[in-house]
Amino acid sequence: MKPALVILAAAVLALAGCGTDGGSGDGAITLVITANAISGGKNAESADWTKQWVIPRFEAAQKAKGRDVHVLFQPSGVDDEQYKTKIALDLKSRTGADVIDLDGIWVGEFAQAGYVKPLAEVAGPEADSWEGWGQIPTAVQGLGIFDGKRYALPQGTDGRVLYYNRKLFEKAGLPSDWRPASWQEILDAGAALKRAGVPIPIQVDAGTAMGEATTMQGALPLLAGAGAEIYANGKWTGASQALKDVLGFYRQIYTTGLGDPKLQQEAQGRDKSFARFAEGKIGILAEGDYFWRAVIEPKAGVAPMANRDADVGYALIPAARPGAGIRGQDAVSMSGGAVRVLNPFSKNPKPAWELLSFMHSAEATAAQLAGAARITSRTDVNDQVLGVDPMLKFVSDEVLPVTAYRPPLAVYPQVSVALQEATADVVSGTSVDEAAASYQRKLEAIVGASNVAR
Template identity: 20%
Template structure:
């Protein structure tokens, strides 16, 4: 009888222990299930078809190594992208991770997450970027994103046209006066019709020529209180560009240079000798098998120091995200070397990440990629004032008269100044 009782007690203990183990197992399973629960992160971006294809691959690669995070992609064309975001923000929602430019104007409204505390928390190295690159993502001393790529400008040259004209290829010692002279020599006419142009540029790059000439747009690029475009150096820079079109006639008319695709077509059909442009032109050039071309450095103007453009559009995190940890994981992947390498292999960008910029992935090209690296080091951030968008919209409208030859640079600047001062100098 006692033996039976002992057996019963043992059986009861076994049942209790088994129940406890099962309970712990279920609790552990429940915890794992919770941690493995899939979270959806919304990623918004704009872009040409090549960009969209790379973005889709990046999302797929990320999901393959982050099973608990699903990336919902919110694409919109440039023409409607920002309006769509504004509508979402007004309604109290937002994508978790966003591709943005003019970041300062959005950071000011509070819709973006500050990056620096997160970088410190997760060990993200912000030293992988040049300080000038990060300026465009800083507001009130705080960082709200990092660039995807650099909008570095270089000088593209058509080797065939240089060879035909028996002109040496341009190098890093090129001056503005030499550039003007070469552009004239490369220009050809058949009667009154220009069959070959010497040089082309995007008129919206006018501010870079202003910097190259020692001029300034404002007294302070972050917190401007005064417009400085009436300075003789700034006016002279604008007139230099206008003269290429209307005086020397070595540059195509405004109608042919306001669209980069038309500039590219002139170059690839051997009707254009030089282009001031960025890396985005390269894919269209590499597709033309018999096109002989390379890149070199922008010219210097007088004794002014070397200057270029730093930074471009980049990635930000919403302050409204409901999944901050997962949003950070995806953001840090987007801005890290793996995603940067994918974009670099497309041949369309100058990577912002210094490690990728100086890697064989970028350097081993059929053209002189080192030029982009050297010019990037001379980069200067776009004006970071939230008023910059309105300023450039106004200047591009007024300065069109310079490109079409209807007005001198001085007259156009004087006409624009009241509106520009209203934008910049008003409280």
């Protein structure tokens, strides 16, 4: 953070941290919003929306109710970890903004530290009766839920699917409207693509070089498809049968010629997989909706496909078998995204809740899009804005209701690396049992044996 910005932030907090009356004594209050966004820099669109749309409209709405409410925006434009540290220090000292942007993956960590509390504890019963809950799918609400309690309102989210090249499918005699119902059907399609001469029939990220992409695009959706989550009921999933099933699926892909093991080991392997797909060299690719709207987007994509809409199909990630996924689902996905929380030490918690819920209203959510087609947390807004993009509408309608999230705990990144290493082991030829046992040992060293379920 630049020195001038540090001074400005300190001044804002001194005057208005946690909602003050500004010393006026006339009933006026000041609320503060903070986010890792700054006009002209990081997440500029969000910063501009907050300053130019949220603040004037909320203040006007409050004035119409006879209330003198002023809202300040405290910007940041720093590395995510720097921002996280700053927010944690603010909350630890019981200061900071009233409404705070967080990455959803931080919620549990902050909750366990006592830095954030359930919305209903801070704002009262109004938080549980908010109209917006009826517009946010239960699975999407999970982004802001920890230990069964709502700590945050989810912002936009995403979803993982299977992309496939329709031209390659036609060449292999596969349907253009492919809808696999099991892992075996994915493998069968991969075998048909291989017989048709497709260089890389299936690409599911694996290994440590792919980093978190291995976990989010592959291992965790597959684990959900095997009926388990990496963390549930206070325990981390160890060398369970579900974990072995996931590793077995990886092994079938990468030791039978259905996938390219070398690509998983390259530093730029994921980017290369994007290019290979765009070049028509990969038949099936597991990825998020980011791939559709930013990678193979016909005009401005990283690896543009001029005929994307005609040549690229997409399908739900099936459970290992019908009904075998988490919650008895036939299909699964994984999502991520940001949330907003209330500062539990706010001097004006109820007005702060009004501001937070206003920021997540249908009108505000649509305004934040600024005409772009992106997936929001609200079904009513998605129904309005995603009609122009059938793929994103597919994610909103079919993927989000079956999605799941990474555990929002501080130790998760270490667990993720251990999971990546397990996939790397089977890709390189290690047996499933050996890879699972190695993962179990690493997991127990990270979280403690008593916190691991098999």
